[in-house]
Amino acid sequence: MSFDYDLFVIGGGSGGVRAARVAAGDTSATVALAEESRLGGTCVIRGCVPKKLMVFASTYSEAMREAQDYGWNVIPGGFSWPKFQTRLETELDRLEEIYGNLLDSSGVKVFDQRATLADPHTVQLADGTKITAKHILVATGGWPVLPDLPNADLGITSNEIFHLPELPKSILIVGGGYIACEFACILNGLGVKVCQYYRGAQILRGFDDEARGHIAEHMKRHGIDLHTGTNILEMEKRDGGIWVKSTTGTEMTFDQVMFATGRNPNTKGMGLEQLGIEIGRRGEIVVDDYSQTAVPSIYAIGDVTNRVQLTPVAIREGMAFVETVFKGNPTKPDHVLIPSAVFTQPEMGTIGLSEEEARDLEPIEIYCTSFRPMQQAFIGRDDRVLMKLVVSQQTRKVLGCHIVADHAGEMIQLAGVAIKMGATKEDFDRTVAVHPTISEELVTLKTPVRTA
Incomplete structure (x- = not known):
């Protein structure tokens, strides 16, 4: 049976792009890729990269205070969110262009639209076009979720934080994972009054207890109003802000509420279950040690599999997939001792x-x-x-x-x-x-x- 392509990749994030361009460049396979949003995916467009740039920006307020103590005549000024935001968007555009150029130079055909699965060897684009491939790789990543709470849509997630028209004067961050804690520190450094609710006993669950306690104390000492054992009970739009009542009975009003309460794999409406692909409890695609699904021609890598949600891991999984499928060298991605x-x-x-x-x-x-x-x-x-x-x-x-x-x-x-x-x-x-x-x-x- 002949196919339009040897490989069709659904998802243009770090893992999908790496797999596509290596398969095309190193093995001369014919490869196509579909991305419904922007090339670069979560990490480059709405995750690691813009977040780390915000981390850099947020450290300068403390650095200027320290410089004064070291003898420098420094006069701290206000932070210009519009100026930073403009530079940020320029940088993200530059990185997206690099991703596109890498795919183009490797001979990968890119479709700028959503793709779903029609059968084990066919994807359907949003415009109705059907394309066949010998192998299909799903690399659609994850997406932040809002809690099941009335008026939760008044809040934002980490996706929207980069696009706010102006920095809020106050914000409530709900969650205790690394995304919640990172943005609590970032916004605190940028001069926002930050309150953080986490329903657990201590932030950063899953990390070493001594280390997470050390970070929590530092956050509180530097002005973050951290409440553990606390969650949102009610929230409403009131008086130009968002009124929140907590499970401890506290009532406060904030300019913004940000939910960082988890990310789910991007599998809804993909047509996976209809093909017999096993889906896990959180919506993740279940794969074997070689990233293969229950349908032999379909593989999945990255956050959509909910194995280890880290960009370098997705890239490694993509490389292992190419070694296994296109180079005849069965390779399991290594998930042991990941820094x-x-x-x-x-x-x-x-x-x-x-x-x-x-x-x-x-x-x-x-x-x-x-x-x-x-x-x-x-x-x-x-x-x-x-x-x-x-x-x-x-x-x-x-x-x-x-x-x-x-x-x-x-x-x-x-x-x-x-x-x-x-x-x-x-x-x-x-x-x-x-x-x-x-x-x-x-x-x-x-x-x-x-x-x-």
Whole structure:
């Protein structure tokens, strides 16, 4: 049977674009891709990239205060949201153009419209056109969801935060995951009065308890009004703002309410279940170790599979798919020991097991320190950093590393190489410290603070 293309990719995010252009460029496969919004997907257009640029912008208010303490004559001015927003949109346009050029130079045909599945080898575009392909790759990502609450549509999500006509004077952020906490810190740094509700006992569920507690205390000390064990009970439009009543009985009015209460895989209306593709509880596409669905010709990668919701993981899954399907080299994407960062202020970098996870598996030793870094101590600031290693008593391998400090994301990338290679605590001990740095503490932790 002949097909229009060897591969049709649905979704132009980081994973889908990488798979499409590598399949076309490295294997000479004929490839097409459909994207209903903008090339680059969540990460480039409404996630990692614009968020990190907002993180950069938000740190300058504190940096200017610190500069004054260091002797600089700095006169802080107001933050211009329109100026930043204009530069942001220009940058996103530039990046989208790069993605388009990469696909074009690889010979990938791009359709700027929605595509759904018609049968195991056919996709249907929004204009009714049907296109056949030997293999179909679904890489449609995820989408933020609003809670099941009356008037929830008065709130915004992380998708809309970049496009607000003006910064609010006050905002309620609902949620305790990394997106909620990152934007709480960002907006606080930009001068917005931030209140955050999280229904759980502590923010950043799933991360190391000591690290998440450290971040929570820092957020509160720097002016974020954080309420755990709290959720929205009612919300209404009132007096030019949004009136909110919490489950604890508190009533407050905010200029904006932002929901960061979860993201679901983008699978609605795709025609997946009609073809016999298994869909999980949250709407995710169920795949095997090689990203193949229950329909042999259809594969899925990235957030739509709800395995590990990280852009570099989606890219790795896309590369593994090409190796498996087009290069004849069956390759499983590696989901073990993935370093990641949370861009709160301070940042958290993490890899491996938390203390809580590790102690349930085997006897461990905990090496940990918290201190005021030189830069802060010099000017009398109370901000502290946290360095933590989780070590197996039996094998001496470092099972987990957790850093809460400025630039922790940069540090964990390099520590991640050693831990991925199976470094032991003694390997860390044999490494000479770089002085004076924050990261030198990782190789000077000599005595465990506790065992478990």
